[in-house]
Amino acid sequence: MAAWGEVTERSFQRMVVKPDWGIESITGEDGRDHLITVEPIVSRPFGDLIHFDVAGRDPMDRRVLLVAPMSGHYATLLRSTVKSLLPDCDVYVTDWHNARDIPVSEGKFDVEDYTLYLADFMRALGPDTHVIAVCQPAPLTLAAAAYLAEQDPDAQPRSLTLIGGPIDPEANATDVTDFGRRVTMGQLEETMIQQVGFKYPGVGRKVYPGLLQLTSFMSMNAERHATAFSDQIGRVARGEASDRDPHNKFYDEYLAVMDMPAEFYLSTVKRIFKDCEIARNDFSVEGRKIDIGKITKIAVKTVEGGKDDISAPGQCVAALDLLTGLPADKKASYVEPNAGHYGIFAGRSWRENIRPLVLDFIDANSEAPAERKRTKPRAKHANKNAAA
Template sequence: MDNAYFWYDAAQMWLAPARAANDMARLMIDNPLNPLRGTPAARSLLAACEMFERMTRRYEKPAFGLASTMVGGERVAVTEEIVWSRPFGNVIRFRRGGRIRKQPKLLIVAPMSGHYATLLRGTVEAFLPTHDVMITDWADASMVPLTDGFFGLDDYIDYVKEMCRDLGPDLHLLGVCQPSVPVIAAVARLEAEDSPHIPLSMTLMGGPVDTRRSPTAVNLLAEERGVDWFKRHCIHTVPFGYPGAMRQVYPGFLQLSGFMAMNLDRHVTAHRDMFNHLVRDDGDAAEKHREFYDEYLAVMDLTAEFYLETVEKVFVEHCLPKGEMTHRGQPIDLMAIRRCAIMAVEGEKDDISGIGQTLAALDLTPNLSSDKKAYHLQPRVGHYGVFNGSRFRAEIAPRITDFTITHDMAARGVPIRAAAPARSDEPELFPHPAEAAGSR
């Protein structure tokens, strides 16, 4: 019987006395009555205490914390409300105050890959001025009782289909990384069923639609090891004390250790710099570190069935691009997509989803007219920069906004305008997919 989760929990309990002693030391050193307070030695000790506390803490789910936004030059309040709910996830809508004209409804499908949906806080913030924004808030599998059943890749596709039905009409989807496959699969099934709830558009960002193209180290590892290796080494049982006790999961702490190992030198340097900032009492720099790692170190568990099915069907067997993927026994035929516009966004330096993997969505949908396809390759950004950061806000988000508004207007009978010519220093926004594929 696996016991990694048990030992992880036990380690947290064993650290409790050390954490209590650490907190007591911090209070003593930082006491206003301490004559040595403020000396270099005291600042070094305080920095060490904070680093110990942060490195041994269990990070809770962060808050979005988006209290307001600018709409049409006016600042309006933003409140969160749950507009759709199931055992393994909710949909949060960011309701904006004031009188706002109708704007496109955008559902951001957050990745179920170990981090919480708050990792896309910057993505949400970028679209709040121009869209009625919603986001999927996936549940931590360790917090879902076994009585609520299982959650596999078919269930994920079901959820996306139900969201389109319940949150429409005139819905636009935006899948960030991992959701690209279930999102396009759900749309393909809706198209094949001639559903009235087909979204107007979907934007796929840095997603593994076809990982045979420009395979990254992550892709090659999955192919080399095979699904049985992941089942033996990555799946563990949630211990008692959690609502989801005895559920088989891929623990978030294992996923986090993998993320950290990929760029270990960078994380070591960041924590060394954090220590130096604390010693120098550089509050602004230290706070930026806290904000990033409070988000980065907050992780959630994935159900074993979803994780293993994703590894097998997406990364090992490449079922979707081969035309072999099914949903509830029905084929997922991307050639059925004729109405939902598709935009693919990739990053030049993406080391998770290589160039061409998301672009494949345009090549695999030959029955979708070229005026409903768009592609953007963003120079000088990695995987995270595809959906967050300054280049995302300045260059990627405006293109997605233009794409969704264009097809939102087209649904109301306004003709789709021709794309403006691309500048010489950037990829064409609306190239023909065959030309885009040939340029790789």
């Protein structure tokens, strides 16, 4: 009973607090430890562009913007992804805010606002940037790149890597897409949307609670999660568990959830999943249609997991067909056969297989790359379409 209480208490504690990044230093090529400072570059009401500044390190060739999902978890869900990129890249991340803490006076935030935020972040970093979008933001990142290609071509990033995102949700159905198809918008608004209480700065704001999203995620693999917690209770009872054992490392982050603005959640379901506006190249921002075919210079690579049960294979690679103005040698794709959704941006599949391919792709599409700050030789065939 004591072990059950300990595991349960830890789980509920994680649901109400934003985790720290916990990345204090890295070892550089010079063999010295370099301290990490997380600093905001662009601050906005609904999210910041943050930079992982590595003290005492020479400027890096690879400047990477990692677009974190706004799907119920904090950007720290990508902690291991950030740690794996820091030795080789200058890393920037979109750090989305918990909607319960944003005053109503800041207004709405929907998929169009999200797209404009991404365009502004890319603009702030300049054209010598390589963007990596993980899961949910993939379609809107593609739209933001197309927006810049037409409105501000000098601010376009050099490459765009889309990892496990629902570009075309109907390309290969999953429980997520089936849910979006069978539930009406009225039902969603009635059953999923709540109002922030007086305890938080965002009092009165309508949100989609992170706990509801967590419940949805866990219900997709309920038996696996139940077994994991049952086994952990046994380990605690036997004295075999530790503060940072594999179970706690995973669930400390997985259980940390944040609320999303109601209009963002509802417009995502309506416009991305139900109406498939990105898949049909019929997405607009502030009344202006965005044509993905206008992308003619940004190299684009898609990455999918063969066992992804959230964004199944076929959903993300659909982006390449929309890029009608992009030469074939600027398109690439890759499927990691045995990886699930989490594995394609964290874990062994990312570290050993996907990350090296992404770095090769970045190098192959960099302007006059300097070799001195590269840990691997520049790949000659990184822009290869390896889709099944």
